[in-house]
Amino acid sequence: QQPVQSPQAVILREGEDAVINCSSSKALYSVHWYRQKHGEAPVFLMILLKGGEQKGHEKISASFNEKKQQSSLYLTASQLSYSGTYFCGSFIQGAQKLVFGQGTRLTINP
Amino acid sequence: KAGVTQTPRYLIKTRGQQVTLSCSPISGHRSVSWYQQTPGQGLQFLFEYFSETQRNKGNFPGRFSGRQFSNSRSEMNVSTLELGDSALYLCASSGGTGPNTGELFFGEGSRLTVL
Numbered sequence: 001q002q003p004v005q006s007p008q009a010v011i012l013r014e015g016e017d018a019v020i021n022c023s024s025s026k027a028l029y030s031v032h033w034y035r036q037k038h039g040e041a042p043v044f045l046m047i048l049l050k051g052g053e054q055k056g057h058e059k060i061s062a063s064f065n066e067k068k069q070q071s072s073l074y075l076t077a078s079q080l081s082y083s084g085t086y087f088c089g090s091f092i093q094g095a096q097k098l099v100f101g102q103g104t105r106l107t108i109n110p
Numbered sequence: 111k112a113g114v115t116q117t118p119r120y121l122i123k124t125r126g127q128q129v130t131l132s133c134s135p136i137s138g139h140r141s142v143s144w145y146q147q148t149p150g151q152g153l154q155f156l157f158e159y160f161s162e163t164q165r166n167k168g169n170f171p172g173r174f175s176g177r178q179f180s181n182s183r184s185e186m187n188v189s190t191l192e193l194g195d196s197a198l199y200l201c202a203s204s205g206g207t208g209p210n211t212g213e214l215f216f217g218e219g220s221r222l223t224v225l
Binding site: 032034040041042043044087089096097098099100101102 | 150
């Protein structure tokens with residue numbers, strides 16, 4: 001039931017773009033994105049509730065393809081502050097649980 | 111507005127012992143979820159409580175249990191500790207009807223080390 005994220009890790013230079021993918025074998029009701037910096041608690045980025053819906057947070061946006069049960073997180077012109085581990089969470093329809101992927105570690109270098 | 115508070119922040123136990131972790135959610139939040147975080151495994155769902163009722167449970171053995179009180183504070187207990195239980199245990203609260211449409215607010219976690 002755990003969604004699968006790819007890539008597992010990515011290293012960028014400041015100003016470059018990145019895409020993090022999340023896919024599930026189960027029907028998705030919603031997709032949630034969180035970022036966790038080292039030694040800190042995960043912090044909410046956004047929720048996508050409808051198929052094809054895109055949302056944005058700073059220069060971070062995401063899409064949700066309900067039919068393909070996939071979501072992608074887009075980080076544009078990355079900043080040093082974007083470094084951290086990104087988790088996608090899928091809310092399983094019919095269950096009251098938010099299940100997270102294994103995380104994608106993003107490192108932004110100057 | 112105070113955030114999610116977890117206690118204790120750090121603790122060391124030995125195999126076979128039991129441990130109780132506490133979580134105070136944000137005022138007004140009735141949903142509390144617990145996660146286990148270990149390197150390489152990400153965030154593993156333990157259980158979720160809403161208004162004192164456990165609504166769902168993850169794939170953990172019966173040694174892991176929890177409860178929620180009328181003031182929404184929650185506790186989780188792990189009995190007969192094993193080395194593999196060493197992890198960061200995160201609690202998260204959410205408003206409304208729970209994590210289906212709401213943001214999860216995480217506490218800083220309780221780091222458990224089992225020797």
